[in-house]
Amino acid sequence: MICFQLFRTFFLIGLFSFGGGLASMELIRSRVVTQQAWLTDSEFTDIISISEMTPGPLGINIASFVGTRVAGVPGTLAATIAYVLPAMLIVMILARIYYKYRNLDRVQGVLKGLRPAVAAMVLAAAVKLAGNAFWGGITSFGLPDTNWAAVAIAALFFVLLQKKKAGPVQAILASGVLGAVVYALEAAIPL
Numbered sequence: 001m002i003c004f005q006l007f008r009t010f011f012l013i014g015l016f017s018f019g020g021g022l023a024s025m026e027l028i029r030s031r032v033v034t035q036q037a038w039l040t041d042s043e044f045t046d047i048i049s050i051s052e053m054t055p056g057p058l059g060i061n062i063a064s065f066v067g068t069r070v071a072g073v074p075g076t077l078a079a080t081i082a083y084v085l086p087a088m089l090i091v092m093i094l095a096r097i098y099y100k101y102r103n104l105d106r107v108q109g110v111l112k113g114l115r116p117a118v119a120a121m122v123l124a125a126a127v128k129l130a131g132n133a134f135w136g137g138i139t140s141f142g143l144p145d146t147n148w149a150a151v152a153i154a155a156l157f158f159v160l161l162q163k164k165k166a167g168p169v170q171a172i173l174a175s176g177v178l179g180a181v182v183y184a185l186e187a188a189i190p191l
Helices: 002-016 020-035 041-053 058-101 105-135 148-162 168-188
Strands: none
Touching (some): 002 020, 002 058, 020 041, 020 105, 041 058, 041 105, 041 168, 148 168
16 A cells, blocks of 8 residues: 555656756655655755765655665665656657647747746755755754755865865765764864
C-alpha cells in the first residue's frame, strides 16, 4: 500500500514538475513534508543537501531518497519510476510537437511566458531552503535566531562559485567538511 502511495505521489509530482528539480522543490516539499508527513522540514533539507552531492538529477535523487526512507528498495523503485515516467512521456510528445512547430511565433511566446513562472518557483524554493538553513524554518526570521556560521559558509561558497574558483561538486564537498569542523568547534566551545 505504501509503495502505491509513493508511486501516486511521485507520479503527480513528476507530472507537474516543470523546470527541473530546483523549480519543483516546493511542490516536492509540500507533498512529502506537509501533505504526507513522510519527512520533517529539517530532514527534507538534509535530503536536498545529499541529493545535490550525489550524481544525477535533483528530483530523481530526492524521489529515490524518500522512497528508500519510507519503504526501502521497493519504495525507491516505486518513487523513482513514478517521478520519471510522466516526464519521459511528456518529453517524447513535446519533442515531436516542438520540432514540427518550433519556428512559430506563438510557440516562442509560450516558452518566453513560462520563464518567469519557473524563476518564481526556484525563488520560492530558495527562500524556504535559506529559512531552514539560516533560521531553522521560515517562521523565525530575525537576527537573534540567525545561524551565523551557516550564513558565513553560504556567503563564502556563493562568492567562490560566482568567481568560478570552485565547481558545484567541490563547493558541496568543501562546505560539508567546513561545516563539520565549524559545528564541531561550536559544540566543543559553547559561546
